Amino acid sequence: MQVIVVSNSPSKRTEYFVEAGRNLQAEVCFLTYEELFNCLPSLRQAVVKLEPWVSSETDFLRYALLSEEYKETLQRLDKIILPGDVYFLNPPHALLQALDKKETKQILSANDLSVTPMLDTPRSFEELVQALSDYGRGCFLKPRYGSGAGGIMAIRYQPRQKKWVVYTTLQKVDGIIHNTKRIHRLTKEQDILPLAEAVMHTGAILEEWIPKEQLQGENYDLRVVCGEEEIDYVVVRCSKGSITNLHLNNNARLWSELSLSEDVRQRIYLLCRKAVRTLGLQYAGVDVLIERGTDTPYIIEVNGQGDHIYQDMYAHNSIYTRQIRTIKKKYDHADR
Incomplete structure (x- = not known):
């Protein structure tokens, strides 16, 4: 049984996956x-792992087209239709579901899994202002598709004073909206409007802002790498702000550093494993928020290709190593 990892071009994640196989x-x-x-029509005895496209495009609207x-x-x-001895690790339809944040939340909610709640999606800046005014608290405006904090906008709006505070990876330069690898703080409506309209143009969701638990004065959430039955890795993503993605120069901390009870930890494990199964995935990276003051876990999103944790890849490469062992054991047995 051969294992094939697929993308539009090689990357660190495909390189380390192949290296894990070589070591095994x-x-x-x-x-x-x-x-x-x-090669699919003639492929035999293979498990295919589909990875996202690699792109260096920073133009937000062009990236949306990609x-x-x-x-x-x-x-x-x-x-x-695949030959009987060829399998996708995560099938394309499940990856498509996970790419769609709105559909993901609807499916998980219908199966009694707690997710960060959505508000009605605004279709214009005027509707966004109205939604923020009616809700009365901060919200997240996010692209409906994609991951990695690209295009996310954490928004606070005070309608009486017409005061804005927005944190986003987006920045408009020379008329082009770029997705950057750092957080920008905006307070002027004329700067915020074109960015919000661009996000809504590509398809968006509006989420409630739930206060995150803190570790040593920083907000945190979790990336839980897991399969249907096992947890492979948990990384704690810490930030002074509300956006915690690690490629934005935020801090990665250890799961063992959190003062969570064993009951809360087990609830998180169960929530993530059930989310993976419910979406028809075998492996995923589940982003989990723990509400400050209640220790209630909520799923933020599920990334069907979110099993790459650079801290692990560069140290032990244990996630990919265990994944390949599991694939070989499961599918070698299935074809006997």
């Missing part, structure tokens, strides 16, 4: 999506 003396190789389409192209690729793959 397992047959693991990389293919592009074009190569995968060409994301659409990637979704179309998954939709094409979903229509292909």
